[in-house]
Amino acid sequence: MTEEQKQKDEKTANRIEPLLEVQSISKRFPGVVALDNVSLKFMPGEIHAVVGENGAGKSTLMKILAGAYIPDTGSILLKGEKVTFSHPQQAQHKGITIIYQEFNLLPDRTVAYNIFLGREPSKFGIIDIRKMNKDAEDLLREIGVEKMISPTAMVSSLSVAEQQLVEIAKAISFNAKVLIMDEPTAALTYTEVKLLLDLVVKLKENGMAVIFISHRLVEVFDFAEKITVLKDGQLVGTVNVTEVKPEDVVHMMVGRSLDHYFPPLGKPEDFGEVVLKVTNASNKFLKDISFELRKGEVLGIAGLQGSGRTEMAQAVFGVEPFTTGSVELRGKAMIIKNPATAIKNRIGFVTEDRKSEGILPKQPIRDNMLLTVRAIQFVFGPIFKNGIRKTKNLVPNLGKQVDVRTDSYDREVQYLSGGNQQKVVLAKWLASDADIFIFDEPTRGIDVEAKASIHDMIRDLTKKGIAVLMISSELPEIIGMSDRVLVMWDGHIEGELPAKSSEPEIMLMATGGKHIKEPQSVSAAGKE
Amino acid sequence: MTTTTLKQPSKILKILKAIWNGIRRIPAVYFIFFGIFIVLGLLSPTYQSTPGIMAFLRRTSPLAILAIGEMIVLSTGGYDLSIGSIVTMVVLGSSLLLNNDPTMMPTAIWTMLALGLLIGLVNGFVVSYLKIPSFIATLGMMLLVKGGALYWVGGAPRGYLTENWRAFGRGYFENVPLVDRFPYALAILLILALVTYFIYHRSNFGKQILAIGDNVRASQLSGVRVRLVRMIAFVISSLFAVIGGIMIGGFGGVNVTIGEGLEMQTIAACVVGGVLLGGGKGSVMNVVFGAFTMEAIFNLLNLLGLPKPYKDAVQGLIIIAAVAYVALSTRKKK
Structure with a gap:
């Protein structure tokens, strides 16, 4: 029939x-x-x-x-x-x-x-x-x-x-x-x-x-x-x-060839103790999130738009906190109720939308870089041109570290290229001395050269013992950078995949392909 | 031979270009102010004499203080429209409290500062916690404060302002070298401008104000306590309005319209001084000169014998022209 x-x-x-x-x-x-x-x-x-x-x-x-x-x-x-x-x-x-x-x-x-x-x-x-x-x-x-x-x-x-x-x-x-x-x-x-x-x-x-x-x-x-x-x-x-x-x-x-160079992945001996542990946490966007993040690793978060990736990052960072479940930070239970708490606890969040959430376009590079450290100090405390009381030449050091291409740190950030803006945002978090970094789409909309240097920088961070949570919609980036991959679907973690998993494996999880019901494949088989 | 003749003009050109670049970096407000002031001097000899200039500065100081306070709020991306009413409240209320008793002067001033603090806190609370746009919130506060003050004094000005209270606005230090008489008002302005300079340009608070005005979301995600910073901004603006009010009461009479339109004058002064409406940029020094410029323009209109409605119309023109100038020049840069 x-x-x-x-x-x-x-x-x-x-x-x-x-x-x-x-x-x-x-x-x-x-x-x-x-x-x-x-x-x-x-x-x-x-x-x-x-x-x-x-x-x-x-x-x-x-x-x-x-x-x-x-x-x-x-x-x-x-x-x-x-x-x-x-x-x-x-x-x-x-x-x-x-x-x-x-x-x-x-x-x-x-x-x-x-x-x-x-x-x-x-x-x-x-x-x-x-x-x-x-x-x-x-x-x-x-x-x-x-x-x-x-x-x-x-x-x-x-x-x-x-x-x-x-x-x-x-x-x-x-x-x-x-x-x-x-x-x-x-x-x-x-x-x-x-x-x-x-x-x-x-x-x-x-x-x-x-x-x-x-x-x-x-x-x-x-x-x-x-x-x-x-x-x-x-x-x-x-x-x-x-x-x-x-x-x-x-x-x-x-199906696509990897034509972009990525720095080598971390070795098992590089990974240290668990610094962030989320257990059965939920909020209005997320269901039952559990995962561990270790020192020195890049944990990739894959998933399609609307799968809850960004919401998870925001929950960890206290923008839209978890309402149930528990979060352990360096072995201690912790409630992160706002970004200021997260920053004081040395978490950094490089946001997805650089323009609307990352940069202060009309402020000079130096003030952008120093915003996080200034925000958690005494409100009326004095400022230092290039740093804080303890480290007075933070700005040039950061500038060198992230390799911002500019003639002067007084230049307004709006006049920099996308890649350079992203480096300034990165420097802002390095300034706050974060050792847990969340990257949400770290290389969206920037040119190939800047992309490669940001990838190198992320890997360098892990070598210093920093733990990285990296969200990306670009599968090559997930595969090229991640030491482990969590795949999100429909507001929860669909599964975990090891390093070097293939794009189809990730995509199948990310599209909910696992949920395709058996009868469908049976009837398809019946037709053959 | 040809080379030297070619070289020399190019060298001169280079120097001229460097000077020109240096001049271009000076904000427009200084050229406008000194330009108008020279015209004033040509029209009336008063503006050529030291006492005349000192009197001008004495008159302008309250507006400059109000403008500095307004600048703090404008820099966060908000507006404070309540400051004109605060001035009215200060003058009417002080007059009632003093009632010609000089010993009441400290009480009157402390009461007014306390009321200013309260108004600032309420403005800040309504804007940051109830999330009502500051334009609307402070417009409401403007009516509330004015109505409240009138109710307090019973509908019409009552009592008398004492000389020791009025001295802040009209008094002089006598026998000062070089200028002979130096107005208290100018001294107060200089002190407040200096304090604000450090708060605005040299403290965490100032940098966070500009950050909020530039990109609220990014600031919040960078740990800036947005609500706290906004509250403080409104409190500073209200307190400066109280101080400005005390000085304005010093040479104006006690009447119910004394503070009317001041919020618009200060916003115009800020805009002329290069403050971006919408937040993110400002400078204490330039705003002080913005206020001087406004006063100079009003004096010029007076000298030319133009009636009061012109003053309002010109003020409106200035706001539009200054904002358009900023919009055009930033577009060119891009």
Whole structure:
């Protein structure tokens, strides 16, 4: 039966025109090629998943389809007809609707207002609220959620999943033929995911083309028919779900050669005692975190965006502290309730977003470097130009240590290159004499040369007995630098991997690939 | 032969260029102030004489003190709009407390400083703990303090200011070498400016104020106690407003509008003195001259015989022009 079905599917697929097609689309942003010559076809009545690492170009592609970006080259065909969108509204009126991760609903308006925003039914120039509510109710009934959501409910009172349903109802009211969903399930609980995906399947059966981006291979394998893999802005390939295993998809997502030099990993004799031990700790973002960090090692934290990596770093550093569980620092139980406590206990946190969380752009290099030491001293205490009372020439020493390229330490940090800014941030933490360092994406958005010098610096830190916790979305960096790897998924630690684990091993854990249910693989095996 | 003729101009050019670069580094406020002051001197001989200049400085000192306090809050990225009302409160309240009894002078001053401390603490608390934008919070405080002060004195000015109280604003040290008479007000300004200079430019606190104004999130993640620093900033601003108020009461009469518009004048003085609205940059010295510049402009308008509404309009123009100038010059640098 399945064999027949498949053949039939193939036949119809050959006969049916693609609903939406992109032909050799390219898009570049300053410094990066976000999409490079990508061609894809989307069929009616099909759920098409688009997967890839962070920065693979998924979101750019979706934004082009929805008219939010204009491609540099290439064309979009809707039912075989060439279209160009200069505004998302044009795409919407042609039947292409996108639902973003962050919603575009107005929280303090009712469901009905949101659905008919900008095209409210009116009578004598006044909004006909009764008709609008009724129309909204009809739409909600069409997708089978009229019992859950009232057209007169405020959007702010709805859960994330319900808001998504409202977005879908809105899409249907535009007569959408193509529905694009950017990580629709990222913020949902399991039952909500099920509800949403059931609805998506129903829409598909009505002939809609559904494109959805996801980091969760579990769902992709449960619901999608086709999977397209993007990597570094290029199309790796499109496969039918029934013909591949999760491992194959993961290979397509990551397969890449290591062309970057990393300093040698630590040797077992370099690792000292445990300096940080977290046991069964949780907060509102994290579940049951337990791990140990030893002196002299780099513990890599891998995981996709939204897996809780940054939240874990922030919990350890006291920005959003753990609410349960225990933290032991150098063998002593400790509650780190704010960053100042963390700094006094010699923890350093090189944050992910250098611009918004790392640097003081308008202050000179020296004041940036000395901020942490000044912050924990007496508020009205005097300052020293290049250091503190005990070490008066801290700034030039730090500058040499991290190799900041500048003619003067009086230069404002905003005029430095990204790599040099990152070195200044690093120096700030070295100044505070930290011996536990947390790096969140230490080399994001900086050039290759600066990257290599920051990697060397991290390794040098461990040689001085400093313990390093390093978060990164770049798998080569995780593999090249880590003496052990923790993989996070869905707010908890999915597992631990030894040094030199392969990219597919990490990726499989990071996408929740372990959770793909047995029946799926059994039925896949049955088909063969 | 040709080489020497070529060499010499290039050498001179180099020196000229170095001088030009040095001049360019001097903040614009000094050129503006001295420019206007020279015009004042040409228009009226008063501004050419030492007593005239001393009188000018005496008049300007309170504004400069208010502006220094305001600068501290502006540098954190906030605003303090309550200082004008504090001045009104100080004058009305002191007048009531003193009631022509010179022995009450210390009591009156301590009471006002205590009230200033309280207002600063409340401003700081509302802004840092209740997370209300300082513009709104201190706007509310402005109305509250003014209303409260009027209620306290019973709706209209009462009592009398004693001479010993007024001396802070109007008195002089006599027989000072070189200048003959040296105003108390200027001495107070110099002392406060010096103290603030050390707090602002030479202490952990000053560096943390600038850090907060520049990037609150990064500062917090670097261990800066943001709420504490903000509280102190508002307290300093309020206390300076009390001191400025005592001096203003020294030569103004007791009336209910005495502090009106001072918050805008001080913000204008700060902006002219190169303080960035939104935080992250400031200088005590430049702000003092910013206040001098404002006063010089007002005097110029008076000399030209322009009515009071012009003063307000010019003040608005100055704020906009100064902010635009800063925006344009930073854009050029990038």
